[in-house]
Amino acid sequence: MSAKPNPVPPVTIAEEPSILKQPKAVWAVFFACIIAFMGLGLVDPILPAIAKQLDAxxxxxxxxxxxxxAVMAVAMLVTGVITSRIGMKYTLLSGIVIIALFSGLGGLSNGIWELVFLRGGWGLGNALFVATALTAIVTLSNSGNAKAIILYEAAIGLGISVGPLIGGWLGAMSWRGPFLGVATLMVIAFIGLTTLMPRTQSAGGTKRKKTSLADPFRALQHRSLLVLGIAAALYNYGFFTLLAFSPFVLGLDEHGLGMVFLGWGILLAITSVFMAPKLQKWIGTVKSMCLMLTLFAATLLAMGIWTSAQWVVIAAVIFAGALLGNNNTLITTAVMNASPVERSTASAAYSFLRFLGGALAPFLAGKLAEIFNSSMPFYVGAFFVLLSVVFVWMNKKHIMHVDEAEAH
Incomplete structure (x- = not known):
C-alpha cells in the first residue's frame, strides 16, 4: 500500500517552544518513566550473580x-483498549502497581523459573505504563510533539543509565536488592502521579474514542508502519543481545557492570536528546537511522571478533549507547509520522513488532553461546541489525514521506 497523506500533524523538532516549559503532569510522568526504565537497567549487573546463586x-x-x-509485546496490543476506557492516568497507575507487585515478588522468589514467570508479569505492567506514558507526554506537553518525544526518550535514557548504577550497588549486597528496589521506587512514582496528574487527559477536554483490539493490526496495513515495525524488530534483536548477553562476557562484578552500563546509558540519554535532532535536520530521518544501524552492526561485529578482549567489549558497549540513543529517537519520531492512524494505535502496533525481536534475542543469545561459543551471539546480532538496514533501504519509498513531514 502506498503512503497516503497524513492527516495527523507531523512531528517536527525545530522552532518549537522550549522543552523545559512543561505542565507539572508532564514532569510527573517523566519522573515515573525514569523509575520504570530503571527496572530494565537494574537487572543487568546481577545477571551473572543470579546464574551463580540460583544454579542457572x-x-x-x-x-x-x-x-x-514477550509479555510486553502482546500486552502492547491491548494498551489502547484499556486506556480508551479507563483513561491515561488510571492505566499508568495500574501499570505501576503491577510492576511494583511482580518486582517485589521477584525479590522474594527462590528459583529461576519462578523468577522468569514473575519477570513476565513485570513486562505486563511495563507495557501498560510505557505505551501510555508516551501518549500522555505527547498529549499533555505544550512544547510540540517532537520535543515531547525527545523528553520521553530522555526519561528512558536517564532511567537506563541510573538503573545499572543502583543495580550494581544493591546487587553487590544481594541479587534480590534490585528487584525490591524497583518495587520501592514504583511506590514513589505512584504517589507522584496520583498527586500531580489530572484525571481528565484528553486534549481539549474531549472524550476519547474507544479503540478495539483490531486497531493495531489494521494500522499495520499501512506499509510505512509495517516497514518500521519489522525494522525495529530486527534492530531490537541486536539491542537485547547486547543488553542481556554482554554481562556474561565482560568478566566484571556487580559494581563493574553497573559502571559500564552507566556509561552506556549516559551516552544513550545525551544523544537521544541533543544529537538525534541534529542528525534528523542534517541528513534526514531515514538516512540517519540507516547510518546509526550500520554503525551498531559494526560494533556488534567487533564485540564478536574481540570477545576475549575485555577493554574492547567495554568500549563497544559504552559506544553502542550513543548509537542506540540516536536511533531510538529517530525511529520513534518516524513511527509517529509514518501513517495517518492515531498515534497511540501506531505506537501499539509498532511496539508489538519491536518487542517480539527483543523477546527472541536474549534466549537465542544464551543458546548460541552454549552450542557454539561466546562470540556467536554477537555475530548473529550484527547480522540482524544489518538486515534491518537492508530492509529499510529496500522499502525506503514507503517511508520517505517521514522526511517530507519533517521538512514541513
Missing part, C-alpha cells in the same frame, strides 16, 4: 528478558 545456565537467566519482552 546463561540461556535460562537471559529468559528474564525474553519473558519480559
Amino acid at each position: 545456565a546463561p540461556s535460562e537467566v537471559t529468559l528474564l528478558f525474553t519473558s519480559y519482552n
